[in-house]
Amino acid sequence: MTSEALIDYVKGLLGDKTKWADPEAGDNFLTVASEDWKNICQTLATDKKCSLTYLRNFTGTDYPEDDEIELTAHTFSYSEKHGLIIKTRISREAAVCDTLSKIWPAAIWYEREIFDLLGVSFNNHPDLRRILMPEDWVGHPLRKDYKQQETYRGIPTTRPA
Amino acid sequence: MTTVIRELGDEQRELVLNMGPHHPSTHGVLRFVLHTDGEVMRKAVPEIGYLHRGLEKIAESTTYPGYVPYTDRVNYLEAMFANEAFSKAIESLSDIEVPERAQYLRAIAGELNRIASHNITIGCITMDLGAITPFVHLLRERETINDLIEALCGQRVTHHYVRIGGVAYDADDNWLKQVEKFLNHFEAIIEELDNLIVYNEILVKRMADVAVITADDAVGFGLVGPNLRASGVDWDLRRDMPYGIYPKLDFDVPIGAGEKGTVGDCFDRFVVRVRELKQSCRIIRQCINNIPDGDIIGNVSRKIKPPKGEVYSCVEGARGELGVYVVSDGTEKPYRVKWRSGSFSAMSIIEHISEGLMIADLVAVIATLDVIAPETDR
Amino acid sequence: MNALADFIINSLGLSGLSAELVMLLLVVAVAAAVFGIGMTISGLLTLAERRVAGRIQSRIGPNRVGPFGLLQWLVDGLKLIMKEDVVPHDADPHMFRMAPYLVVVGVFAAFASLPFGQLLIASDLNVGILYLLAITSLVTVGVLMSGWASNNKWSMIGGIRAAAQIVSYEIPTALSVASIILISGTLSMQGIINEQGGWPWQWYIFYNPFTFAVFFLYFTAALAEGNRIPFDLPEAESELVSGYNTEYSGMRFAGFFLAEFANIYLMSAIATTLFFGGWQIPGVTPEQQAGSLVLQITGMVVFMSKSAVGCFVVIWIRWTLPRLRIDQLMSLCYKYLIPLSFVCLGGNAIYLLIFPKPSSANTLVHMITTLFGGVLIVIFVTRVMYHHRISGVSLDLNFLARGEKGKYNPETQVRAYGSFRKKYEKKQGAK
């Protein structure tokens, strides 16, 4: 399907739950509410005509001025050769979301990474722990207001003059 | 010695082994926690992050052109592709036209880089299975590629050659002749590789039918590139979602056929990479024959300010789809950059397929999946 | 040896000393000499391995210490002795310290009954070959002990692999040796050599088709016993870091290292004795050889060169083949090697029933087998040459920097910053 056809098809499939951005540059994407997040992803992944079986990329972006974290999933279908970007927004303080690891196994590690770097925890995740940073690290580095520790296990984090 | 064997239950005993981050076969600083029953593995749990350098956070404090050198370090074996992916993202975000000559040069440099990267990979596979000599021979060939790329852009490993809007330096005719000379030489090497090691009885026995990844698993875990193709999925970004000059070129995409065992086993992953070397040579030859004259960089201002928006751009690197997701807020600096790399997803499947393998097989799996630390950790 | 002691006492006028004391001194001297020879041979082999590996991998190899780097092994040994002798905190200290000695003793004691020449043998035991098989088994104990005592899981896996592997491969080795004993009728190393002759068709490898097969069985099994690729699982570098000797440093590691190379020499020397006629010179009978010093030395050179070829083949295989997996290794031993050795043993026995004494028919079989072996060697060499030729790969590392005729040509040399140079030249031209 072409991207326009896919957008029309998804609009028909999901009805009033869709919210499309129409940015002046770059890719178009679909935003859904965080409650519907898992169900909509499930529908899109299993629907015959969409068959978005490949989770290309899954990441989060911090927006402190909105007090929200945006989760972005780039999905793709090898058989139909089309892709769709699905987004949701959750609050920064109670950063909790449903896991997608049952739908796409690739999400297991992507979600661990988001948990590690942005501090978003995922319900029903099989193995949610830090992936990139050490277990005793303080803070979530990709948040915009992240401040680094002064020493880590006795090693200074700035180079002495 | 009491610590070695942990009592689990009446009959369940397992040996917990720590492999890495310093281990000769982990290709950089990867770590695996192996739960084994003697030589047979129950589970291998990968632990990553030993090379996490915070490339994505650094992007938020550098300008767009200033970030390109950092992209070299996303994967030091294939720096060209990361350069190209990032440049392509910014070009599509701010509508920059890339001159045709630059696109040809990108393809030539990229394919040379792919050969160099596959050289290391194929060599590492054979070395991890015990044969050291093919690795050293391939290092020797890589030296020549390093020379060529150094003559082009002055760096051996971290190239910083592909820039936003084009490429950094032009190639003269002499350089193109040198590349052709190298190809004549290297195509003989590929044949020698076939004679020397690819169909070696022991090597085939070690890899055939080991750690089979089905096509469904491969797609579900997001494997890309040669790993995906070895599982029988016929997909190559260069052919199916063409970018740059690739639509004008003629090349084949080798896919795994279960030549010695099952589709998607270690041998398929190995042999797909060997076959790709030849296709890369073909691509470079076509580029050298058809390269036009002209500019090498488009009309790019010193300060790049893409409009507000976001883009996901990907190229077919040596380890498959190397993607970058860039969010721009309209300023000189990116708001968010996220790298999507083949090794990250390849690493995540290891726990899934490791059950029942032997320790020696795990080494083959890591090598044939071509997992490399900077890509998983970034 | 007693006669030798008497001879020394009489000729040097040491009648004041007791024969026992002289004997003791002599034994110590011979032991030291054997150990020294063993050390030198294995040290030189380490160097040979590195140089041969260098050639195979289009490198050079160590060439800085002494002429052609000939003293490299001494330098390495000296350095290893000076290194700190680390005993890990959680290791079993006594066993950890003892293990290398067992390995070294096991290997170097075997040198005592190697027939370097007709008279150059420290002790020609009448059970020589059995002694060799028995004493080298000490290595297994040492390796297993080192793996266990290190309290390192990788070492332990290496040690267990070594035990499983060496014990299993003892069987085909012993069975192939038994075939030869059957033919020679003696266990003495010198006796076995005396039964053979100088010309290839007098060697036991070409005795009959079965012994020809036995040689390959012996060679494979001996490779596995020596922990060499493709059977180097106990110290598989890419799997077990360094296997059973992971935790060893300094002198103790040097012990393991030298023992490994001494083992290579040992297996080639045994193969030379059993299959290739030992020190026999073509056209010279043992009686003639016994009377002449020149022929004695020639015999020693012949033995050394034959075993050197064996060592070279082992090193060549080491740098060519990948390694097997543990289950493949075991099935190779139990499913193929052991049954085949039994077949060969039986075949030899039947052959001896048919031709119990040397006869012209017997000689004909030798000749035919030799011819067959010769044809095989010719085919192998032609194949190697053919592949060497068709590969057509220039081994010139820097071939881009050279002109068409292979001479160094600065005009075509690849330079860094090629386009910078172009700009620079343009600027110069403008001036």
Place this chain on the structure above:
Amino acid sequence: MDAMVEQGPEGSFVLGKVDDLLNLARKNSLWYMLFGTACCAIELMQTGGPRSDADRFGMVFRATPRQSDTLILAGTITYKMASRIRLLYEQMAEPKYVIAMGSCANTGGLFQESYAVVNGGDLFLPVDVYIPGCPPRSESLIEGLMLIQQKIEKEPWLKKAWTNTKNPKDPQIEGLL
């Protein structure tokens, strides 16, 4: 023995000659550990490869720290990795040397601003030789190894072994391991 090392005229002469011999041995058998953390590891491989064959100088790689003399910090060091590297260093047998290869191992280099990268290997290890470059060419690495050789040449080995002095450059960090 100590007195002889300290000032005895004949003793120091003899020891001096012995020292020369021993240092010649140590210098020509400098085994490095097969250990690369990032980009520089590629150049480390190339150094062992055909064109700049480090084996000429008797330098071979060993996989285990117990048997190696030189630890080459080849590449970026993260905080997660630092404790492991310190452990590897402690596992090496004396005498041991450390080479910081590339800008990242020298000062943090390109990644000095990053939250996860140690700003130089000398913050937690006694570094003997610094090699600049990003990454340094294999020729530079060979030069670095030769600098270690020069250092070994000048070391009074016997004296050092008996007095057992601590390396003044070694930053002892509690809690790292």
